[in-house]
Amino acid sequence: GAVVSQHPSWVICKSGTSVKIECRSLDFQATTMFWYRQFPKQSLMLMATSNEGSKATYEQGVEKDKFLINHASLTLSTLTVTSAHPEDSSFYICSATGTSGRSGYEQFFGPGTRLTVL
């Protein structure tokens, strides 16, 4: 149980285009989803926290107009990288908490999405 999926697993796009990444909780209701970015050989950096039905809370330094997050249902959150540039190339990982896990503490992580912007 407590499986989180991401789609696509990898994407290559041209500079200036927008890319949407989906994060789904497959067998539980995710009241909260988190989006992380990870550059090579580095740690995970939290970008934003999204609660179902409300606006996402962005971490300091993360542009909310560039990284659009929508958490429209208890099983789906999307991250859209708008007008992507090569510096946005990274590994994007989502996680979810909700009705499964250890009293709301545990985050279940997706497998990640590798974004390459040419």
Add this chain to the structure above:
Amino acid sequence: GESVGLHLPTLSVQEGDNSIINCAYSNSASDYFIWYKQESGKGPQFIIDIRSNMDKRQGQRVTVLLNKTVKHLSLQIAATQPGDSAVYFCAENIGVGYGKLTFGQGTILTVHP
């Protein structure tokens, strides 16, 4: 072998050895700590957790030690296997039930057959 997360981000051990991975966390208000394993190109995988009211917790082949006095966390892996090769991250949680995690730097563990 032993690593200090901030100064020695890689740890190489022989198969069968015990591994110790260290982590210094930042916030004395953190009340929940987790160790994750991340293999190349994949998301983090939960290994073991510990709450701030404990100083030791054991799992299968893994033990986590928490020293709140010096804000230090360690992960001990017994009889390390090649399949344990990965990057290991500690993460701290601040705020009961909120779930927001701050990840540490990470340590690359390489296990040689």
